[in-house]
Amino acid sequence: MSIAKGTMESKSFLKKISEVIWEIPSSYKAGMRVPARIIATEKLLSGMEEGVFEQITNVACLPGIVRYAFCMPDGHWGYGFPIGGVAAFDLEEGIISPGGIGFDINCGMRLMTTNLTVKEVLPHLPKLVDLLFSRVPSGVGSRGFLKLNRKELEEVMVEGASWCLKHGFAQELDLENIEEQGKIAGADPLKVSQKAKERGIAQLGTLGSGNHYLEVQKVAQIFDPSAALRLGVNSVDQITIMIHCGSRGLGHQVGTDYLRSFEGVMAKYEISVPDRQLVCAPFSSPEGKNYYAAMAAAANCAFANRQIITHRVRECFSQIFGKKPEELGMNLVYDVCHNIAKVEDHRWQKEDGQWQTGKLLVHRKGATRSFPDQPAIIGGSMETGSYLLMGTETALEVTFGSTAHGSGRTMSRTQAKKQIRGKELEEKMRQEGIYVRTASYSGLAEEAGVAYKNIAEVVEAVELAGLSRKIASFTPIGNIKG
Amino acid sequence: MENIATADVAFQADGGNLEELFVNAAKATMAVMADLKTIKSTVEFKFQISQEKLEDLLFDFLSELIFLKDKQSVLFSKFDIQIHYDTAQYHSKGYKLEATVWGEVIDPNRHRLRSDVKAVTWHLFKVEKKNQGYQAQVILDI
Numbered sequence: 184m185s186i187a188k189g190t191m192e193s194k195s196f197l198k199k200i201s202e203v204i205w206e207i208p209s210s211y212k213a214g215m216r217v218p219a220r221i222i223a224t225e226k227l228l229s230g231m232e233e234g235v236f237e238q239i240t241n242v243a244c245l246p247g248i249v250r251y252a253f254c255m256p257d258g259h260w261g262y263g264f265p266i267g268g269v270a271a272f273d274l275e276e277g278i279i280s281p282g283g284i285g286f287d288i289n290c291g292m293r294l295m296t297t298n299l300t301v302k303e304v305l306p307h308l309p310k311l312v313d314l315l316f317s318r319v320p321s322g323v324g325s326r327g328f329l330k331l332n333r334k335e336l337e338e339v340m341v342e343g344a345s346w347c348l349k350h351g352f353a354q355e356l357d358l359e360n361i362e363e364q365g366k367i368a369g370a371d372p373l374k375v376s377q378k379a380k381e382r383g384i385a386q387l388g389t390l391g392s393g394n395h396y397l398e399v400q401k402v403a404q405i406f407d408p409s410a411a412l413r414l415g416v417n418s419v420d421q422i423t424i425m426i427h428c429g430s431r432g433l434g435h436q437v438g439t440d441y442l443r444s445f446e447g448v449m450a451k452y453e454i455s456v457p458d459r460q461l462v463c464a465p466f467s468s469p470e471g472k473n474y475y476a477a478m479a480a481a482a483n484c485a486f487a488n489r490q491i492i493t494h495r496v497r498e499c500f501s502q503i504f505g506k507k508p509e510e511l512g513m514n515l516v517y518d519v520c521h522n523i524a525k526v527e528d529h530r531w532q533k534e535d536g537q538w539q540t541g542k543l544l545v546h547r548k549g550a551t552r553s554f555p556d557q558p559a560i561i562g563g564s565m566e567t568g569s570y571l572l573m574g575t576e577t578a579l580e581v582t583f584g585s586t587a588h589g590s591g592r593t594m595s596r597t598q599a600k601k602q603i604r605g606k607e608l609e610e611k612m613r614q615e616g617i618y619v620r621t622a623s624y625s626g627l628a629e630e631a632g633v634a635y636k637n638i639a640e641v642v643e644a645v646e647l648a649g650l651s652r653k654i655a656s657f658t659p660i661g662n663i664k665g
Numbered sequence: 666m667e668n669i670a671t672a673d674v675a676f677q678a679d680g681g682n683l684e685e686l687f688v689n690a691a692k693a694t695m696a697v698m699a700d701l702k703t704i705k706s707t708v709e710f711k712f713q714i715s716q717e718k719l720e721d722l723l724f725d726f727l728s729e730l731i732f733l734k735d736k737q738s739v740l741f742s743k744f745d746i747q748i749h750y751d752t753a754q755y756h757s758k759g760y761k762l763e764a765t766v767w768g769e770v771i772d773p774n775r776h777r778l779r780s781d782v783k784a785v786t787w788h789l790f791k792v793e794k795k796n797q798g799y800q801a802q803v804i805l806d807i
Contacts, residue, residue, distance in 0.1 A: 392781030
């Protein structure tokens with residue numbers, strides 16, 4: 184499977200449906216039950232690795248898939264599903280696939296506002312970022328400050344962000360601004376292995392590594408002032424905070440456990456898949472239900488993780504600026520998942536033109552829910568910035584209410600490290616006004632802006648497709664990464 | 666290996682025999698996470714793995730190291746692996762691996778840390794017998 188980009192000529196199997204919707208018909212490959220659709224401008228499409236098309240057409244082969252296998256504009260090669268992959272399945276006939284969720288279950292994005300301006304924060308920025316770096320552990324093997332016992336961890340798995348509210352790590356209003364109020368129903372700690380619990384019990388309140396980060400940002404542009412104001416984003420140069428992380432070792436182990444166990448399960452249900460990483464089980468089977476219950480448990484841990492980090496961020500700002508978080512206007516705008524499978528109500532048009540309504544299991548891997556009037560957050564590289572968008576009715580019609588999640592990589596980590604030196608990048612960013620603290624200079628190099636696609640192009644594509652519309656953009660001034 | 670995985674890390678490991686292959690694959694996995702020269706041998710762990718197929722044995726072995734990394738907050742730099750193949754009819758047939766691994770509790774101030782590894786993936790995963798021994802290809806999720 185190739186990460187070579189190819190050319191538009193080599194992608195001649197793609198049928199143009201509109202400026203930003205491209206289709207691979209189900210005749211393209213034996214076994215495809217539905218066509219694949221890629222949401223992208225021609226420029227983004229021409230830069231997509233050939234492996235993405237191979238993967239999305241493999242997804243189209245999965246049993247019970249409804250309508251299309253989708254790939255978002257930031258799509259790139261992943262495990263089984265491409266990153267940026269979206270696929271909805273019938274609850275009775277369809278499957279659930281860990282590859283359609285990812286190892287980092289409920290990796291997601293969170294945006295907070297403050298009533299501070301760049302001018303007020305800049306003189307304190309190094310101290311603030313240093314304090315955040317010390318209070319929000321990051322990097323390989325990092326441990327959180329919260330010491331949980333087994334029973335408490337199981338409570339977190341069931342209650343998610345609600346657990347944080349009970350224990351003083353959240354404000355009431357926070358839960359209203361988290362997808363699913365920070366708690367996915369159906370979580371069952373008994374379906375999470377001992378290993379996963381052991382792996383994750385000491386990691387709540389940590390950032391992780393790789394492309395995870397905590398950013399202090401300034402509002403760069405406001406595209407829809409009245410919508411932005413309703414969400415608490417009121418002026419350019421306003422300081423905001425963005426958090427990007429997931430379920431840490433617990434989620435990763437759940438992914439590993441069920442990827443392993445599903446291999447033996449597929450033969451039982453006479454399912455064969457074109458790619459080993461697409462292992463799956465019928466959603467209606469005991470095995471499928473077990474994975475969903477474990478996935479929900481891991482997802483709830485991720486919501487709790489981001490909430491605890493939020494609490495630490497509030498503490499740090501409070502310490503530096505000498506005011507309570509409420510006085511600093513530190514409110515949660517929204518928190519979205521971008522690696523998850525959700526049971527959702529949808530309405531879609533079948534091949535015969537008839538409309539159907541019903542519940543579907545929607546897998547979003549490196550893709551964000553984008554329901555009408557729901558904020559969505561698309562994160563860029565640490566050098567370029569991120570966007571706040573609003574979901575639309577069109578997204579429901581076109582992609583089962585889904586949009587992109589980030590900008591996607593253009594080169595491998597190994598290639599990035601060959602081209603860029605972490606320390607030099609840190610200095611370059613400092614000169615550009617971005618103060619960085621990192622647990623790993625080689626990790627920093629891997630995350631350089633040049634290693635990622637242009638976020639503005641990805642956002643333009645989702646806007647052209649009507650999936651989400653821009654509300655505001657943010658650029659980093661401080662960044663913590665593992 | 667830079668051209669087979671965009672978001673993650675791919676490596677190829679070789680060994681004159683199976684044990685050497687597994688040690689080298691373990692080192693490659695750990696090296697993604699830290700400069701092994703900075704990891705001393707102050708803690709020791711032992712574990713056993715049994716699997717019928719060699720691929721599954723390597724997958725589970727590397728997965729166990731990743732699990733221990735998070736559970737114990739340790740990284741490993743030294744490995745002693747014994748692998749034998751049990752053909753007995755009444756025992757479970759297959760490979761038996763016994764590992765003793767040494768490393769250190771992670772200290773960000775002393776260890777040159779790199780990227781955390783979330784999991785071993787099956788993508789392009791290979792263990793092959795070659796002329797002079799064995800070779801494995803592994804992609805790790807970062």
